Amino acid sequence: MGTVANPGTPRSFLLKVRDVVMETDDAITISLEIPDDLNEIFTFSAGQFLTIAVPSDLTGSVARCYSLSSTPHSGLHQITVKRTAEGYASNWLCQNLKPGHTLRVLPPSGVFTPRDPDRNLLLFAAGSGITPVISIARTALERGAAQVVLFYANRDAQSVIFAKTLRQLAEKHASRFLIVHWLESVQGLPEKSQIQGLAQHFPAYDAFVCGPAPFMKATTDALRNAGFPRSRRHQEKFITLDGNPFDTTLESIPVSAAHNNAAGTTFTLEVEIDGKQYLFDDWRGDQVLLEYMESKGIAVPFSCRKGQCSACACVLLEGEMKMKHNEVLDEEEIADGIRLACQSLPVAGKIRIEY
Numbered sequence: 001m002g003t004v005a006n007p008g009t010p011r012s013f014l015l016k017v018r019d020v021v022m023e024t025d026d027a028i029t030i031s032l033e034i035p036d037d038l039n040e041i042f043t044f045s046a047g048q049f050l051t052i053a054v055p056s057d058l059t060g061s062v063a064r065c066y067s068l069s070s071t072p073h074s075g076l077h078q079i080t081v082k083r084t085a086e087g088y089a090s091n092w093l094c095q096n097l098k099p100g101h102t103l104r105v106l107p108p109s110g111v112f113t114p115r116d117p118d119r120n121l122l123l124f125a126a127g128s129g130i131t132p133v134i135s136i137a138r139t140a141l142e143r144g145a146a147q148v149v150l151f152y153a154n155r156d157a158q159s160v161i162f163a164k165t166l167r168q169l170a171e172k173h174a175s176r177f178l179i180v181h182w183l184e185s186v187q188g189l190p191e192k193s194q195i196q197g198l199a200q201h202f203p204a205y206d207a208f209v210c211g212p213a214p215f216m217k218a219t220t221d222a223l224r225n226a227g228f229p230r231s232r233r234h235q236e237k238f239i240t241l242d243g244n245p246f247d248t249t250l251e252s253i254p255v256s257a258a259h260n261n262a263a264g265t266t267f268t269l270e271v272e273i274d275g276k277q278y279l280f281d282d283w284r285g286d287q288v289l290l291e292y293m294e295s296k297g298i299a300v301p302f303s304c305r306k307g308q309c310s311a312c313a314c315v316l317l318e319g320e321m322k323m324k325h326n327e328v329l330d331e332e333e334i335a336d337g338i339r340l341a342c343q344s345l346p347v348a349g350k351i352r353i354e355y
Helices: 088-096 127-143 163-172 192-199 213-225 289-295 331-335
Strands: 013-024 027-032 049-056 060-067 077-082 102-109 121-126 148-154 177-183 206-210 233-236 266-273 276-284 313-323 338-340 344-354
Touching: 013 077, 027 088, 027 102, 049 077, 049 088, 060 077, 060 088, 060 127, 077 088, 077 127, 121 127, 121 213, 127 148, 127 163, 127 206, 148 192, 163 177, 192 213, 206 213, 213 233, 266 289, 276 289, 289 344, 331 338, 338 344
Parallel strands: 121 148, 121 206, 148 177, 206 233, 266 344
Antiparallel strands: 013 027, 013 102, 027 077, 049 060, 049 102, 266 276, 313 338, 313 344
């Protein structure tokens, strides 16, 4: 049976580490065992991530989000972690984790996922940004009919994560998969104009971007300049969480009425999540969306609760909400109706959202 790890923290589970594999000198892939009774809870889509509690002598644990590098159809739940120079969690995992250990984990989250496996894909990754991207690429190639182009930037040949897997994919799907390796040691850092030059050859593809912030900005700017509309530009951002969703000593802090002029009124909320629809008419204007839905017994995805990740992101279809805090959504995503449930307060009209 899967063990709920702290009754006070909804939907966190202790999972056993099945295997730890060295991918490069500074990157490992961790395989987690999912008990049969948790298979449905840990069902995921290509591009999603897991939130992991990493042990800490100072604070008990720190929470970090790591992308699933395995594919949904493989039956495996694998995350790939690359050491960062000042990263406590990545260094602890790479140095200490062994098969048989257990990790406390939240179920899969994230919106960095293609909706149609048959849509042609233009993928951009740098360094460990390959982790969600390889899941997306393999899923499209092995379960769909899409053409896939991957631009993968690294410091040098030795730092290429999944080099063997990518080579095998290119050989197996030669007519559908094109990979462009970019090595800083040989070609220097990729420039916006060079990325745009590649993107212009694939103007009708859906683009997905993941990597360090400078790479992400250069690539998204290049895609915008190449004429890619917002609906076909997707990016996954690496954010270090300040809070700890596993800390059961943290209590929910009520939202002051000063945050919302409509704090004294109630709103109607219509929600679609996991194919199920809910309708409520007593959402107070001083309660954030995530907390309200939890009070109604709805299992809602979340991680940081501080507006620092996209785990709780939903799409606003009708009505008006405003967010107290946001560190992850850009202006275009907000314009497209994406909101963070952990930070969203109702403002006007009937609120209709979907996940």
